[in-house]
Amino acid sequence: MPDPRIKNEEQYQALLKKGYSQEKAARIANTPNSGVKGGKAKPYEEWTKEQLYQQAQKAGIPGRSYMNKNNLIKSLRTN
Incomplete structure (x- = not known):
């Protein structure tokens, strides 16, 4: 059952699978632009x-x- 405190559950679960702690994964998944690719820099x-x-x-x-x-x-x- 998804945690209502997590804004981006999919990203949260992916971070946990990578080995992030629950606290760090939650912090990242709850950022306003979580899961959004942004980088506009040239290669x-x-x-x-x-x-x-x-x-x-x-x-x-x-x-x-x-x-x-x-x-x-x-x-x-x-x-």
């Missing part, structure tokens, strides 16, 4: 090396100054 392949470097800097990726564009993309995706 990393369309970014310049400078843009990728700045994003890596924000993410705190070590060794970023020695990386080429492909390595920056790989590091950002696995961070």
Whole structure:
């Protein structure tokens, strides 16, 4: 039986199956835009090396100054 306190029951159940705690899954499923895909950003392949470097800097990726564009993309995706 669905919990009336959970706004997006489907997402809540999916998060539990992934191993999230009940509390964290409920918090995520109850956000106003839960389950809505939003990202309007271009794929990393369309970014310049400078843009990728700045994003890596924000993410705190070590060794970023020695990386080429492909390595920056790989590091950002696995961070």
